Amino acid sequence: MKIIKLKKSQMKMLESIFVLIIFFFMLIFGIIFYTNYKIQNSKDRDYESSEIRLIEISNRLQNLPEIQCTIDGVYVEFDCIDLHKFESFVDYSKDNVGYYSKLLYNSFINVTQTYPTTFNHQIYSSGETDNFNIVRLPVNIYNASSKMNNFGYITIGVYR
Amino acid sequence: MRKKNKKAVVEIQFSWIFILIAGSVILLFFVNVAGKYKSSQEDALASDILVRLSAIISAGQMSANSNILLDLPKNEIEVMCFPETCEKKGCDTIFDFKKSSISPPAWMDIEPIFSSSFMKDDQLITWSLDWFTPFKATSVLYLSTINQKYVLVYDTFPMSGSSVISQDFTEFLKERLDQNNFTNFDYVEFDNLESYEYSGELSTRFIFLNAAPVNEIDLHSSFDRNSRISALKITDLDDNYEGNTFGEFKFCNYDDDEFNCPDDDEIEFFGLPMFFGGLFSDNIDNYKCNRIKMFLKLEHVIEMYSEKADSISYSGCNYNSIKSDIDDFESSFSFNLGVLNVDSDFNDKIIGISDKNNQLQISDCPLVY
Numbered sequence: 157m158k159i160i161k162l163k164k165s166q167m168k169m170l171e172s173i174f175v176l177i178i179f180f181f182m183l184i185f186g187i188i189f190y191t192n193y194k195i196q197n198s199k200d201r202d203y204e205s206s207e208i209r210l211i212e213i214s215n216r217l218q219n220l221p222e223i224q225c226t227i228d229g230v231y232v233e234f235d236c237i238d239l240h241k242f243e244s245f246v247d248y249s250k251d252n253v254g255y256y257s258k259l260l261y262n263s264f265i266n267v268t269q270t271y272p273t274t275f276n277h278q279i280y281s282s283g284e285t286d287n288f289n290i291v292r293l294p295v296n297i298y299n300a301s302s303k304m305n306n307f308g309y310i311t312i313g314v315y316r
Numbered sequence: 317m318r319k320k321n322k323k324a325v326v327e328i329q330f331s332w333i334f335i336l337i338a339g340s341v342i343l344l345f346f347v348n349v350a351g352k353y354k355s356s357q358e359d360a361l362a363s364d365i366l367v368r369l370s371a372i373i374s375a376g377q378m379s380a381n382s383n384i385l386l387d388l389p390k391n392e393i394e395v396m397c398f399p400e401t402c403e404k405k406g407c408d409t410i411f412d413f414k415k416s417s418i419s420p421p422a423w424m425d426i427e428p429i430f431s432s433s434f435m436k437d438d439q440l441i442t443w444s445l446d447w448f449t450p451f452k453a454t455s456v457l458y459l460s461t462i463n464q465k466y467v468l469v470y471d472t473f474p475m476s477g478s479s480v481i482s483q484d485f486t487e488f489l490k491e492r493l494d495q496n497n498f499t500n501f502d503y504v505e506f507d508n509l510e511s512y513e514y515s516g517e518l519s520t521r522f523i524f525l526n527a528a529p530v531n532e533i534d535l536h537s538s539f540d541r542n543s544r545i546s547a548l549k550i551t552d553l554d555d556n557y558e559g560n561t562f563g564e565f566k567f568c569n570y571d572d573d574e575f576n577c578p579d580d581d582e583i584e585f586f587g588l589p590m591f592f593g594g595l596f597s598d599n600i601d602n603y604k605c606n607r608i609k610m611f612l613k614l615e616h617v618i619e620m621y622s623e624k625a626d627s628i629s630y631s632g633c634n635y636n637s638i639k640s641d642i643d644d645f646e647s648s649f650s651f652n653l654g655v656l657n658v659d660s661d662f663n664d665k666i667i668g669i670s671d672k673n674n675q676l677q678i679s680d681c682p683l684v685y
Binding site for chain 2: 201205208209211212215216219221222223224226238240241243244245248252254255257258259261300301303
């Protein structure tokens, strides 16, 4: 009789231990799953923030008096940059990178003229990583010396 | 006789004590985890909203005179700027959103944003204007909420010689302010001010365009003594108000049922956007700081136009004179350790550059701006 009692209690203890093992196993599994989900969620939000930043920079660039063009004293509403101003801005932004990096973050901005002549200038660059989001915006490039509008595009890349 | 099993009774009691202790520990652990999770989610949400707000505000600055109403439920913003921290890279600005202590976007150290130091409402109003000197130097942003009221107090028939503000300027001001569709502006004649009742706003800012001293004014008894009341008193105004409004005003506070306008808080403004900056800022340090930011931007833009004047080449056109004026203009202001110094001929230089640019147009030469 005594032996039977011993076996019954041992069985009960074993049962409790297995319950606890399964419980902790499920808990750990849940934590791992949740952590992976949060990491993926964080990456998605990081990408989304980067996209929003790209929009923000393109808005700021179009509104930057340092390169925005005027024709006959009137500020041009559509996308237009002043050739003389942005050529000066190339070196000026390098000398004042601490100031402009607060506006334009870690990004690079290239201006490419496609018509009538072609050229490519990097007017701003700050920071560098392998991952970046990029957008290209068509733009008029006003040349005050010839009083003519040339055609090109701005490339904005935001580093992630 | 039956023997009672005392060992079993004691064992049960210990078992229950163990269950209670273990249960409490587990419960406390999960409550702690839930609390930390809630806090981190709130910070994440605030950060997310700040990123989107930053993008929306930058879009709002794109077009001059844009006026946007943003829905931000349970919005609570504290804005502070410290003029003594201003240097070439900008001024330290705190934009505390929902007391999250998340760092504001870096552009806020550079972009002039005039607002009350504390805003609390479900909606945020943005308004932007361009500052021309005479070329566009920067866009200026104004933030307010619907529960902030701005009361312009004016003389009905200002006597010539006794008032710095003409009736024409008051009308001009009303016209410009009416372009902001959302902000709560009110216009009161000075003679009716003491009967002007409080209507429950979070803060009320009086802008005194009248001639009479303000320390003798008694506000209506309905004004909640705990509500935020501040004032701005215009003390000097240039006659050329159409676009290039210059002058001085004093920042006043309301203590012990009286307006006090210390002489130390008298400060200049250059241009209508800066004047509106004083209107929206209830704190002189915020105003000084954003004023410096405007001049920092002007400094950069002047440099670009100076280079442009140097590089334009057009047959029969000479740009030496206007370049000289632009370079001279750059030296007409400076700042050091948060103190801005502007020469008295600042406005004259603006007019000079504008005249030279117009002469270029008459000569059919490409314009500098």
